[in-house]
Amino acid sequence: MYPRLYIAKQLLKDDGVIFVSIDDNEVAQLRILMDEIFGEENFIALAPRKTGAGSAATRSKSELRKLNDYVFIYKKSEFTFKPKLIGVKKFPLKDSFGKYLLAQFQASGSDATRSARPNMFYPIYELEDGTLTTIKKGKIKKIILPNKVNGEDGRWLWNADKFEKDNKRFIHYDNGKIQRKIYFDSSKDNNIYQVEKAWFEQYRNADGTKRFNYLFKPFKALFSNPKPIELIIHLINLINDNNEKNMYILDFFAGSGTTGDAVMQLNAEDNGNRKYILVQLPEEIDKKKNKTAYDFVKNELKIENPTIFDITKERLIRAGEKIQEENKDRPASSKKVKCEGYNGNGEHCPACKGKYTIKIEATKKKDLSNVDFGFKIFETIPNYEGVWENYLFKAEEFDPQLKLFDETELSDEDLKTLLITWKTYDGIPLTKNLKEIDLDGYTGYYFDTKLYLVNKGFTTKSLKRLLEEIDKKKDFNPASIIAFGYNFESKSLREIADNVKSYANKKQIDIDFIARY
Structure with missing residues (x-):
């Protein structure tokens, strides 16, 4: 836990808040870790959460039935946490x-x-x-x-x-x-106003299981005790943030994907643009411990080696589809209309059922066209996997002709992985897509002020087109051109570097040329 919590603090914004769910087996040890990493002064609450129903038979007379776990809440040191105020009192x-x-x-x-x-x-x-x-x-x-x-x-x-x-x-x-x-x-x-209580009694495991089974029906028992999405929504709503509809929510232990489901649900409710980042190890599903989940992933999803991640991914897909389906006929807004109690046929109005209350009439349908229900999957891999496994990390003496690996074996997928690694290194968010640039039949990749050249086949014609595009296109302003050196001859690299520096482009951009290996 320590490394993840330490990293979590580095990733948190100054106005960030962290919630950690834990049972009573480790709650004391976790409090010590949280105090050390986040500081005792940044402790907000240890909120019990009721996980089960109040009465059930038990075989053991020596144990008390445990009905709750806990949620630690800490803020980051620079931020004074102000929980969202609830329950606005009426002044009638x-x-x-x-x-x-x-x-x-x-x-x-x-x-x-x-x-x-x-x-x-x-x-x-x-x-x-x-x-x-x-x-x-x-x-x-x-x-x-x-x-x-x-x-x-x-x-x-x-x-x-x-x-x-x-x-x-x-x-x-x-x-x-x-x-x-x-x-x-x-x-x-x-x-x-009133302030929310640090006691969560209405977010029980049974509700999480019910939601999960609803998404995966007719299959059941694929995942044990998933958190209820209502709990995650409640925790997100506790944060009093002026930019709350655009916040980022990170879950280090994605499990069944409850956090992603909850964020999509919230966005559907208020047309928000919140983004989730879920981290889940490709932990293998033990066929002996959970044959139902193993068979579902293998037979239904057609995945040879079933992992927890496969269930996480499938839930996000199903949740996105289900939320859109559930909201397609929901009203976006409504108005209150005084109910007369009876309709034209002399029957009780179904809205008030004879109680003569206020009824709600929809004014227009809900529009979810601006809500993003998609997601991207990123995987971290060791740099010695696949084609990189022959990479020579050590040499007894320097040899300028030494080849570190066979670049001819690089596939399009390998180059795509390289591009993602480079753009992350260069500070480009994973959520941003690189734009393809056609350079006389050669494809470059551009975002903001960076142009990546990773493919083979760059020619003098490609260079000429590159310089022309810099002059002509208003939205093409590369301040850095980064080339994958293994896919270029040395004379091509020199030609690009010399021309980029000597060419007086009309935009007067100072362009750096970088060859990476």
Whole structure:
């Protein structure tokens, strides 16, 4: 865990947050690691998550049934984590001072008794004219005392002096019940919102299994205890980020692909552009331990050596298709319409079922054309696999004629792998595609200010076309031309380098020529 967590911190943005799910076997050790890597001061919460139902029979009398695991939440050191505020309170009432809601006036909690705060126990008098006072005067219509609390006298939230001063503006009295008025104030978030609890009881393993089986039906038991997508969505939604619809979510242990499924689901809901990066080792599926999964990958997916990754990939494909199918008839927006209770035939309206409530009418269909449900697969391979296995890493003495490997055996796939490695090294995101450039029958690959020449067959005509394209095309401005030296003769490399440097292109671009091996 240590290396992955250390790398995770390096990859996190300054406003990044990390969530780590763990069971109670390793929770203590993980806390030590997290504190060391992220710092104790960046600990946010250790949130229990209810994983199973509350009651079940067990054969063992010596163990307690475990119903939860845990989610560690840490922030990065430079960022003050502010969880997204939830549960916006409504302010349905209004007077000359503004919108307000009603809250209780009697105290509650452990110190809600007269003995705890004696100065907040007193009688309130309702006078004949309907006004309230703590002073015994005039014709008293009613005496109001706090209700009992566990057999003791209760108390109010204010003392008598404050009540006398503020009751005309901040107290609502109706039919013997005293309540406080809380006015809307956008500068006081605690008057308007609540903060999410660090206790996740509604995201259970059974829901994750149900979703997984739904995607893979009629096949079942292909993966044990996948996380529910609702948990991942909830964790993502906890982050209060102005750029939340464009955030990147990285999962080091992809498993069945729940995180990718959740991100696509979120994007479908709000037309977001979130991107996921999933990491999964090609761990072989043990036929003896999970024959169902092994047979599914081998027989249904036609893969000779079944791995966990094959299930991850298949889930992402199925989830993307299913989300699009489920959303094709969903409304993009809606409006509230007062329901009349009955339709034209004298029957109850199905929207309100005779309760005369508000019904919702769709105004237009949901458009998912801008939501990306695709993904790319990248694989890390040792540089000695395949054609590279004959690469000579050591030589007893320098020989300028020494060939490190046989470049004639390089396939198109090998060159594609090389291109991906180079563009990553040069800072080009994996999500960005290189554009093919036709240089008189020779294909180059371009992105931003970098042009890659990796194929064989580059000629003087190709060079001439390259210089012409630099002059003519507005969106073609290579500041670096990078060639795979093994696929060029030395005189061709010199010709390219000399011409690129000496040619006075109309855009006045200073071009570097680099030969890589």
